Amino acid sequence: MKIFKAGLLSALMLAAQPAAADTTIVFNNFLSPNDKLWLDVMKPWIADIERVTEGRVKFTVPASSLAPPPEILNSVQQGVADGAFQMVGFLREQHPELQLSLLPMTYFGNEETSVALWRTWETHFKGKNDLRDVELLGLVTTPPGSFLNMKKDPFQSLSDLKGVKMWSLPGLASDTLAATGAVVSPGPAVRMYEVISGGVVDAFCCINFESLEVFNVTQYVGAATEVPGHLFAPAFAVFIRSDVMAEISPEDQARIREVSGEKLARYGSFGDPAEAAARQRAIDNGVPIVPASEAFVAELEQAFEPVRAAWFKAVEPMGIDGxxxxxxYLEQQKAIADGN
Structure with a gap:
């Protein structure tokens, strides 16, 4: 009888303990734990997956990044992590198609851009140059940047930009600025303060107003010029290793995809309110923010044609009509803004 009672007690104790997750995904985060992209997009998406799979899929997030930003996809492909998100600019050589949202003058709202980018991937890119050994589960953009002069004079023509030493992020942002005649000094955002505060450049670009505060360079902005569709909006690809997904039941895989893709892209609405507030703070601090004149917009449209043409050429070998x-992509943004 004592043996029976002991066995019953053990069984009851085991039953009272929470069941272990069928799959635990080690998910890399390279951002600060207080970064809005992490707090308002990635964390809610992770919670969605754990909820719809009823805990059968769980996530664990290391305290620090398992790889530097340029190597995040490689680290997942090599099994260092099971999943991650990465700025698509770092994937330019292998995945030029994912640079679409980085093209100048193509951003018309953060949720609109995120959802339109996902729809474009599904319609035009999927199956043509998919990421190796991982499943792409989402694409999310963040707010764009403008022309920022360190002098009080806003840029209003290509002649104003010719020969100006200007910092930017590398990749398409740098190509875009070079097309205006500026002398570009590209580099990572973490080096931005050093370059700008040291007077190495006369102007900078492609960082939004909220990020200016994060990197402590708002005080160096003399004037800002905004163009329709802006100049550069970062986008992030979200992915999980294919063999990890294969361990998950087909039913739970379907549930994960249901809360990913366009639903994940809808979390892109996080960006615009915070950016609008940061922009207003810049105005309140005396930064003039002016729209580009019609003549300047026309000049920029013409100057950026080679940038677009180069992107069309880069995706053509993949069977993509750029x-x-x-x-x-642009039509979808209008449709999404109209509620579709």
């Missing part, structure tokens, strides 16, 4: 993809 002009059609770009047109679809």
């Amino acid at each position: 002009a059609a993809a770009l047109e679809f």
Whole structure:
């Protein structure tokens, strides 16, 4: 009888303990734990997955990044982490198609851009140059940047930009500025304060107003010029290793995909309110923010044609019609803004 009672007690104790997750995903985060992209997009998405799979899929997030930002996809492909998100600019050589949202003058709202980018991937890119050994589960953009002069004079023509030493992020942002005649000094955002505060450049670009505060360079902005569709909006790819997904039941895989893709992209609405507030703080601190004149916009449209043409050429070998993809992307943003 004592043996029976002891066995019953052990069984009851085991039953009272929470069941272990069928799959635990080690998910890399390279951002500060207080970063809004992490707090308002990635964490809610992770919570969605744990909820819809009823805890059968759980996430664990290391205290610090397992790889530097340029190597995040490689680290997941090599099994250092099971999943992650990465700025698509670092994937330019292998995945030029994912640079679409980085093209100048293509951003018309953060949720609109995020959702339109996902729809464009599904319609024009999927199956043509998929990320190796991982499943792409989402694409999310963040607010864009403008022309920022360290002098009080806002830029209003290509002649104003010619020969100006200007800092920017590398990649398409740098190409975009070079097309205006500026002398570009590209580099990572973490080096921005050093370059700008040291007087190495006369102007800078492609960082939004909220990020200016994060990197403590708002005080160096003399004037800002905004163009329709802006100049550069970072986008992030979200992915989980394919063999890890394969361990999950087909039913739970379907549930994960249901809360990813467009639903994940909808979390992109996080960006615009915070950016609008940071922009207003800049105005309150005396920074003039002016729209580009019609003549300047026309000059920029013409100057940026080679940047777009180079992107069309880069995606053509993959069987992608870049002009059609770009047109679809812009049309979808308008549709999403109209509630579709």
